[in-house]
Amino acid sequence: MRGAAFILWRLSLTTFLQQLFNALALGGVYALVALGLTLVYGVMRVPNFAHGGLYMLGAYFAYAALSGLGVPYVAALLLAAAGVALLAALLERAVFYPLRNAPHVHSMIAAIGVLFFVEAAVQLIWGPDFKQIAEPVPGIVNLGGVIITWQRVLVIAASVLVVLGLNYFLKRTLTGATIEAMSQNREGARLVGVNVNRVGMLTFAISGGLAAAAAALIAPIISVAPSMGEVMNLKVFAIIILGGMGSVPGAIVGAFLLALAEVFGGFYINLDFADVIGFAMLVLVLAIKPEGLFRRGT
Amino acid sequence: MLEVRDLSVNYGPFRALHDVNLTVQGGEIVVLLGANGAGKSTLFRTLSGLQRPSGGTATWNGTPLTGGRPEFNVSRGVSQCPEGRLLFPDLSVDKNLRLGAFVHRQDAAGNARELERVYTLFPALVEKRRAPAGSLSGGQQQMVAIARALMARPELLLLDEPSLGLAPLVVEQVFEAVQRVNEAGVSVLLAEQNAFAALGIAHRGYVLEGGRVSLQGSQAELLGDDRVRSAYLGV
Numbered sequence: 001m002r003g004a005a006f007i008l009w010r011l012s013l014t015t016f017l018q019q020l021f022n023a024l025a026l027g028g029v030y031a032l033v034a035l036g037l038t039l040v041y042g043v044m045r046v047p048n049f050a051h052g053g054l055y056m057l058g059a060y061f062a063y064a065a066l067s068g069l070g071v072p073y074v075a076a077l078l079l080a081a082a083g084v085a086l087l088a089a090l091l092e093r094a095v096f097y098p099l100r101n102a103p104h105v106h107s108m109i110a111a112i113g114v115l116f117f118v119e120a121a122v123q124l125i126w127g128p129d130f131k132q133i134a135e136p137v138p139g140i141v142n143l144g145g146v147i148i149t150w151q152r153v154l155v156i157a158a159s160v161l162v163v164l165g166l167n168y169f170l171k172r173t174l175t176g177a178t179i180e181a182m183s184q185n186r187e188g189a190r191l192v193g194v195n196v197n198r199v200g201m202l203t204f205a206i207s208g209g210l211a212a213a214a215a216a217l218i219a220p221i222i223s224v225a226p227s228m229g230e231v232m233n234l235k236v237f238a239i240i241i242l243g244g245m246g247s248v249p250g251a252i253v254g255a256f257l258l259a260l261a262e263v264f265g266g267f268y269i270n271l272d273f274a275d276v277i278g279f280a281m282l283v284l285v286l287a288i289k290p291e292g293l294f295r296r297g298t
Numbered sequence: 299m300l301e302v303r304d305l306s307v308n309y310g311p312f313r314a315l316h317d318v319n320l321t322v323q324g325g326e327i328v329v330l331l332g333a334n335g336a337g338k339s340t341l342f343r344t345l346s347g348l349q350r351p352s353g354g355t356a357t358w359n360g361t362p363l364t365g366g367r368p369e370f371n372v373s374r375g376v377s378q379c380p381e382g383r384l385l386f387p388d389l390s391v392d393k394n395l396r397l398g399a400f401v402h403r404q405d406a407a408g409n410a411r412e413l414e415r416v417y418t419l420f421p422a423l424v425e426k427r428r429a430p431a432g433s434l435s436g437g438q439q440q441m442v443a444i445a446r447a448l449m450a451r452p453e454l455l456l457l458d459e460p461s462l463g464l465a466p467l468v469v470e471q472v473f474e475a476v477q478r479v480n481e482a483g484v485s486v487l488l489a490e491q492n493a494f495a496a497l498g499i500a501h502r503g504y505v506l507e508g509g510r511v512s513l514q515g516s517q518a519e520l521l522g523d524d525r526v527r528s529a530y531l532g533v
Contacts, residue, residue, distance in 0.1 A: 174396065174403055181386045181397050188384030191346060192450065193372035193401040 014145045019267050025152040025221075027259030028159025032214035033232055034239040034251040035166060036207025042183030042246035043203045045104070046096055049111035051211060052233030053118035054091075058084045058212025059224045060122055063131050073136035077216040081209040088208025089201045096204075097197065115229065122226045130223040155217045162213060163252065166206075170248065179203055183246055238282045244292030253293060257281065299323050300345075300376075300454055300487065305354035307340050314340040315509045317354065322454065327476070327486040329496040331520075331530050332506035338489040339381050341506070342458045345487075346378040347371040358454055373401045375453035379460065381489075383443040387432025391423055391442055394431045398449030409449070416445040419475055437468035444475065454485045461492040473499050493530035497521055505530075 037051045061080035065071050071079065095114060099107045137150040170176040178199050182189040190196055215228075222228070239258050243250025258278045266274030285293065300322040307315040315337045322328045332338050343349040345356055347368040356363045361374050386394050395416060399409040417424050420441040426434055431442050440460055447455060457476065461469040469492065477499050480486050490496035497503060503520045505513035513525065520526050 174400070177389070177393055177397055178400070180389060184386040184388055185384050187348065187380070188386060189397075190348060190368045191372070191378050191380060191384060192398050192446065193369040194397070195369050 015267075017143075017146045018148070019263050021146065021148045021152060021156070023256070023260045023263035025155040025218075026263060027256035028156050028163075029214045029218045030235060030239055030255035030259055031252045032159055032162060032210045032217075034236040034243070034255045035163070035248065036210040037236050038240045038243070038246055038248060038251040039179065039183075039203050040207045041240065043179060044092075044096060044200055046107045046111065047237070047245075048096075048207070049108060049233065050091065050114035050118065051207065051236065052229035052231070053115040054084050054088055054208045054229075055211040055215045055232050056122065056226060056229030057087070057118055058208075058215035059133075059219045059228065060126055060131075061212060062216035062219055063126075063133055063224055066133060077213060080216045081213045084212035085205040085209035089205040091208075092201050092204035097200070115233070119226050119229060126226075128226060130225050132223060133219040135220040149221075151220050155221070158217055159214070162210065166210070167248075175202070235278070238279060240292075242282050242285050242292060244294040247292065247294035250292055250294035300356070300358050300485070302341075302345075302356045303354055305341070305344065305356055306352050307337075307344055307349060308352045309340075313352075313509060315344070315351075318506075318509075318511055320504055320511065320514075322485050322487050324453075324485055325480070325483065326502065327480050327488060327500045329493075329500035329503040330487060330489040330506055331491070331493050331496070331503060331526070332489070333491065333529075336506040337509040338506055339458055340509075342378055342380070342456050342487075342489060345371070345376060345456055346380075369401065372450050372452075375451070376456065377447045377450040377452035377454070378456040379443045379447035379458065381458040381462065383439050385431040385439060385442055385446070388430050390428050391431050391434070392427045394442055394446050395449050398446035399451075401450055408451075412449055412451060416448050419448070419478060420445055437464050437472070440464060440468075440472055441475070444472070444479075448479065448484075452484055454487065455479065457486060457488045459489055459491065461490060461495060469495055491530070493526065 033051070033055050037048060040046060040048050040051070058080045061083045062076045065076035065079045066073065091114060095110050096107055099110060135149070135151045137154065140147050140149050141153060170180055178189065178194045179202070181192075182194065182196060182199050186196065189199070235258060239254035240251055242257065243252075243254030258281070261277045261281050262274045265277030269277070300320075302318055302320040305315055305318045306313065318337075318341060320328075330338050330341070340349065344351050345363055347363060347366055347370060350366045351364050358374060358376050363371050363374075363376060386397065389397070395413055396409065399412060402409055417427070422438060423441055423445065426438060431439060434442065444457070444460065460472050460476070464472065473495055476486060476488065488496055488500065497517055497520055500517055502516050503514065504511050505520070505526065513520070513523065515523065
């Protein structure tokens with residue numbers, strides 16, 4: 001009898017909604033990280049393998065601001081985003097800009113080098129063990145039996161807000177238009193007088209800021225560790241390949257698809273399979289539609 | 299005035315332009331005739347600052363154009379409508395044009411005026427202003443490309459092969475528009491393989507062969523020249 005009750009609980013609407021909320025929170029975080037990666041790919045045509053490193057650094061910056069400076073959570077999040085944005089812009093100047101005329105593989109190798117460097121630096125400063133960030137609003141919300149932590153509500157709300165803000169920036173401002181223009185036709189952008197170096201730096205800064213914000217949002221739910229960047233790297237690369245390299249809507253849709261597949265696959269099939277399901281989905285999409293779900297501009 | 303002196307451009311060991319000398323006076327339409335690979339686009343890329351020359355100079359009203367910074371050249375009144383158009387295909391026609399005015403981004407009122415002007419010049423684009431530029435026909439895309447170059451409010455317009463791949467009737471419309479732009483005071487350097495249409499509106503011309511200027515003269519001289527007639531006019 002207990003077995004039957006357990007199965008019923010698993011299949012109930014309440015648990016379904018519960019898992020849906022978990023997936024939305026995870027998808028929001030994936031979306032923020034993947035958006036930065038896809039923007040940088042669109043503008044610079046560089047798959048930035050260091051992106052996961054920036055995400056991980058964001059979590060540590062938030063941790064340092066909270067435990068070291070003792071600032072409130074939101075301030076720590078903003079500090080982490082600003083700090084990583086600045087570092088990402090410097091990264092573009094110091095590593096990718098000098099390699100702009102070299103074969104593409106050079107900047108890929110450099111990016112992997114940066115990832116290892118960031119990871120080693122973080123281990124040196126903060127040590128290899130896990131760090132905890134306390135939830136800024138502890139406790140849960142109970143929506144008719146669907147139990148969701150305040151932190152997940154915060155993650156969902158904040159990621160929606162940031163994505164809307166980014167969309168406004170890209171679609172409604174001239175500076176945002178230069179990012180889209182450059183990813184659609186680099187030489188055309190140069191001919192109208194867009195300074196492509198400045199746009200490249202700005203795009204890197206935005207991508208770093210988004211990744212750090214995502215890390216600071218999810219950090220109270222997971223543990224902060226130097227290896228979290230590599231794990232995220234795998235997922236966000238899967239997402240932007242799934243969505244179409246360089247496509248903004250593709251990154252958002254891909255992020256939520258992967259999160260849904262992971263959370264529901266993990267819950268209804270087997271937790272050990274969560275990652276397998278995500279990548280099986282990627283293989284399936286690539287087999288049917290090799291260019292990804294969304295075509296990007298040429 | 300545009301003054302190109304002994305301009306040479308190398309791509310690695312290959313020399314694309316050999317000591318090219320050429321001028322465009324204020325208010326002129328000058329045509330640059332030449333086959334594929336003669337160096338027309340290389341010259342244009344150099345005048346726009348996309349390509350650094352290996353020797354010689356190019357100046358517009360005394361300002362050097364060879365610094366390798368396209369945004370500088372555009373802000374000094376030299377704007378190019380490139381071969382292949384190089385539009386932003388997923389952005390609307392309107393946004394393509396607004397990006398054309400990027401160097402004047404502080405002057406919103408002036409850009410709004412300029413936008414009205416280019417839509418008057420190309421009325422066919424008005425109903426397409428919200429459509430992605432990539433969805434337009436070849437002729438309309440060419441109009442967007444010219445309009446985008448005009449949004450930079452050029453004193454010198456570099457037009458690279460605007461008739462390429464267009465139907466004769468559309469070519470006529472495009473060239474009429476170029477003439478109207480010129481009448482409004484913009485100097486034009488026009489690269490063309492379609493010599494007949496181009497010489498129809500040009501004041502003077504140069505023939506580029508193998509990266510060298512092989513011939514130059516007025517409209518009448520070039521139209522009457524046997525070499526031009528056989529090589530480019532097919533008569």
